[in-house]
Structure formats: C-alpha cells, structure tokens
Amino acid sequence: MKRHLVVPFGTRPEVIKLAPVVQALRAEGHDVTTIDTGQHRDAAMSDDVQRALGLLPDVRLTLPDGPSRLAALMAGATETLAAHPSDLVLALGDTHTVPAYALAARAAGIPFAHLEAGLRSFNPRSLEEVNRRVAAATAQLHFAPTARAAAFLASEGVPDERIFVVGNPVIDALRSNGIRPVPPEHRTGVLVTAHRASNVDDPARLRRLVDVLGRLTTIGPVRFPIHPRTRDRLAQHGLLPHLTALPGLTCENPLGYDDLLQALAQSRVVVTDSGGLQEEAAYLGVPVVVLRRSTPRWEGVEAGAAVLTGISSDAEASRAVAAAHQLSAPSELARIASLPCPYGDGRTGPRIARLLSDPAITPLLALDEPDYTDGRLPWAA
Numbered sequence: 001m002k003r004h005l006v007v008p009f010g011t012r013p014e015v016i017k018l019a020p021v022v023q024a025l026r027a028e029g030h031d032v033t034t035i036d037t038g039q040h041r042d043a044a045m046s047d048d049v050q051r052a053l054g055l056l057p058d059v060r061l062t063l064p065d066g067p068s069r070l071a072a073l074m075a076g077a078t079e080t081l082a083a084h085p086s087d088l089v090l091a092l093g094d095t096h097t098v099p100a101y102a103l104a105a106r107a108a109g110i111p112f113a114h115l116e117a118g119l120r121s122f123n124p125r126s127l128e129e130v131n132r133r134v135a136a137a138t139a140q141l142h143f144a145p146t147a148r149a150a151a152f153l154a155s156e157g158v159p160d161e162r163i164f165v166v167g168n169p170v171i172d173a174l175r176s177n178g179i180r181p182v183p184p185e186h187r188t189g190v191l192v193t194a195h196r197a198s199n200v201d202d203p204a205r206l207r208r209l210v211d212v213l214g215r216l217t218t219i220g221p222v223r224f225p226i227h228p229r230t231r232d233r234l235a236q237h238g239l240l241p242h243l244t245a246l247p248g249l250t251c252e253n254p255l256g257y258d259d260l261l262q263a264l265a266q267s268r269v270v271v272t273d274s275g276g277l278q279e280e281a282a283y284l285g286v287p288v289v290v291l292r293r294s295t296p297r298w299e300g301v302e303a304g305a306a307v308l309t310g311i312s313s314d315a316e317a318s319r320a321v322a323a324a325h326q327l328s329a330p331s332e333l334a335r336i337a338s339l340p341c342p343y344g345d346g347r348t349g350p351r352i353a354r355l356l357s358d359p360a361i362t363p364l365l366a367l368d369e370p371d372y373t374d375g376r377l378p379w380a381a
Contacts, residue, residue: 001359003087004031006110008077009057010039010097012049013170013276016257018092019053020172021115024349028357033084037073037097038063049257053173059084070096077104088356088365091135092116092169094128094296102138111365115352116168117142118149119275119296125198132296140365143352145343146299162364166351167344170279175346179261181285184268184333189220190324191267195227199273199291199311203237208317209291210234210243215321216271217248219328223263225255268328271320278306285337287327289320299342304335 005025009018025032036050036057050056061076063069077100081089089105091098092115105112114135121129136142142158144150145168153163192213199205216222224243226234234240244251255263264270265284270277273291278300281288288306300306307327309320326332355361372378 001357001362002029002031003356004033004085005356006033006035006081006084006086006089006101008035008037008080008089008091008097008101009055010037010073011095012257014092014095014097015049015053015055016173016276017116017169019055020176020349021090021092021169021352022055022349024172024353025356028350028353030353030356033058033086035080035084035101036060037076037100039073039095039097052257070100073097073100074104077101078107081105081108081110086110088113088141090115094119094131094135096127096131099131099134099138102135106138106367109367111140111367112138113141113143114139115143115166116145116149118144118146118151118153118163120149120152121292121294121296123294129296140367141361145348148298164355166355167346167348168279169344169348170276171283171341171344171346172349174261174280174283177258177261179258179265179284181283181337182265184285184330184337187266187268187286187333189267190216190222190328191263191270191272192216192222192224193227193270193272193274193277194291195230196273196292197229200227200230200233205311206233206237206239208311208314210239212271212291212311212317212320213243213249214246216324217246219324220248220268222249223267224249224251225253225260225263226251227254268333269324271324279343281305282339282343283341285339287332287336289323289327291320297343303339303342305339 007022009015022032034057038061063072073096081104088111089101090113091101102112119132123129142153142163143166144163147165150163150165194200194209264286267286269287270281271289278288278297282300290306290308291311293310307323309323310316
C-alpha cells in the first residue's frame with residue numbers, strides 16, 4: 001500500500017536524519033512532499049546540507065525575524081497542508097517545526113506520525129521537551145528510536161500497538177556516507193560544540209564555556225566550530241577576541257556534515273550540548289561530555305559513554321573539564337570504543353517505509369470520534 005506523505009524539516013539535524021528516511025519512502029513507492037519550514041537560514045545550517053544529502057525541499061518557506069516567527073511557522077504549516085493534501089504528516093525530533101505541523105495536521109484532520117518519539121529529558125524548562133510532548137499527544141504513530149523511549153511512551157499511556165521501535169535514522173546517515181570509527185590510539189584532541197539557548201544566551205554560562213574551552217587544551221588541540229547563534233552571543237558580550245586568542249584552540253565556522261563527522265571520529269572526546277552528536281559519537285565510539293544537567297538520550301549515560309555536567313556554576317564547569325580528562329584516558333577510550341551503538345542498526349528508513357506500506361497500519365491512522373452514548377466510561381474501574 002502506497003501513501004502520500006508530507007515531511008517538514010527546519011534545521012540541519014532534521015535534514016540529516018530525514019534524508020535517508022525520505023529516500024527509503026520514495027524507494028518503497030510512497031509519494032513524499034518535503035517542506036523546508038524556514039527555521040534555519042544560514043547556508044551551512046540549511047541549504048548546503050540539503051544539497052549534500054540530496055534532500056531538496058519541494059516547498060521552501062521563509063520566516064520573519066523576531067517574536068512573530070513561531071506564529072509564522074504555524075501559519076506556514078496550516079497553509080502548506082491545505083495546499084498539499086496528504087494521507088500522513090511525518091515529522092522528526094523536537095524543534096518548533098514538530099508541534100507546528102502536528103497541530104496543523106490535527107486541525108486539518110490529517111494523521112500525524114512522530115519519528116524520534118519518546119525521548120524525554122524530564123526538564124520542565126526545556127522547550128524541546130514541550131515540543132516532544134505535544135507530538136506525543138497528537139501522533140497516531142510513534143516511531144521510537146530505542147526500547148527505553150518506547151517505555152517512556154507506554155508509561156504515559158500511549159497504546160502499545162501505536163509504538164514502533166525503529167532505531168534512529170542518524171545511524172542510517174552515518175552508514176550511508178561511509179564514516180567509520182577511528183581506533184582510539186589514532187585519535188587526538190577535543191571537539192567542542194555549543195548552541196543551546198540555555199547555555200549561550202546566559203552571559204555567565206557563556207563565560208564559563210569560554211573558560212572550559214581554554215582548560216580543555218590540556219588534553220590536546222581543541223576544535224570549536226561556532227554555531228551562528230553562539231558567535232552572535234560571543235560577539236555581543238565581547239568574548240570573541242579573547243576566545244580566538246587562546247593557544248591550542250581553533251575557532252572556525254560551522255563545519256559541513258561530513259567534515260564534522262570526520263572531526264568527531266578523530267577526537268578523543270567531544271564536549272557538547274547537542275543531542276544528535278551524542279548519537280553520532282556512540283556510533284563512532286567517542287566519549288561525550290554533555291554540557292547539560294539532563295538529556296533525552298539516556299542510553300549513553302547508562303553505558304558510561306556520556307557524562308552529564310552543566311555549566312551553571314564554576315563547580316559544574318570544573319566537572320566538565322575533569323570528565324573530559326577521565327573519558328579521554330586510554331583505558332576509557334578502549335572501553336567506550338568497544339560498546340555497541342544503542343541508537344540503531346542503520347535500517348530505520350527502510351523499516352519505516354515498510355511499516356507504512358502495511359495495510360494493517362491504516363486503522364491506526366483513523367481520527368474517528370469516539371462514541372460513549374451507550375453509557376460506557378473511558379477508564380478502567
């Protein structure tokens with residue numbers, strides 16, 4: 001059975017992860033309309049990676065600057081779904097694109113499927129956590145990356161028949177581009193990325209980040225590809241000249257995806273507040289220091305391949321540096337390199353494509369109004 005899907009994406013991680021899924025859907029015979037929702041306008045964060053991965057949008061939207069961006073994103077979702085009728089809207093992750101298209105789909109009476117479903121950080125201050133929960137409340141199909149994510153959904157009352165453990169498509173992307181782990185003895189230095197508003201929009205945390213970057217050079221050369229948001233904040237607070245003058249630290253523009261993966265694979269440790277890099281590092285056997293107090297990717301923490309350390313205090317910043325030293329020790333590098341990747345087997349795209357071809361999925365897509373006029377109650381005694 002072939003279906004017509006609308007697949008929106010607005011950020012570089014969405015493009016990276018959805019490219020193999022869209023390719024598999026089309027190879028299976030599904031009709032897919034792709035939408036660039038306009039969340040990222042920097043070429044390195046959007047256009048360049050779209051071309052590199054072959055996920056060119058059928059519809060490209062733009063968003064205004066300022067507080068009206070979210071309203072414009074929602075309006076764009078509503079108008080796009082009206083102009084491109086479909087059987088199903090499939091969105092990935094936790095950016096604002098996800099709840100915008102989930103809610104627009106529900107308003108239009110179109111079923112919604114969520115990929116990367118069930119990730120939970122349990123952080124009430126996280127907008128991404130809110131977006132994930134909106135997706136869970138509106139989705140008819142929940143494509144969870146891991147058994148743990150599926151268990152979180154089940155604990156929230158999502159019926160088992162609507163949850164499918166499919167892996168994370170970032171592993172599909174890694175396998176398809178031929179990136180392979182580098183033996184620990186051939187790795188050097190530290191890769192650092194930081195872009196989350198909770199870290200870079202707070203001047204005190206931003207200064208601690210700069211301090212951490214300088215202290216990490218005791219492990220080896222440090223590469224710091226600077227996200228556009230982070231660069232703006234560093235310049236705003238007068239920190240950029242000091243940062244670029246630090247010995248042993250290379251500040252650079254955002255790397256292309258392949259270049260970023262090569263840098264990651266060749267590093268002894270990655271220090272980041274990114275979610276996706278935690279998954280990619282697990283595939284490449286690279287330890288991670290997570291500059292956050294919680295993470296929706298608990299599998300790496302459980303395995304001891306990732307350590308959570310925020311930068312909301314000087315003590316936490318020192319813990320981040322200490323964790324990077326500990327994880328980059330030869331014995332830890334060897335242990336982490338030997339761990340299996342918990343986030344998938346590289347066949348997520350084909351798995352989803354086959355599931356959506358199954359006629360048994362069709363009843364799950366129904367948005368029928370329930371009927372309790374016979375006196376039944378919608379809960380167990």
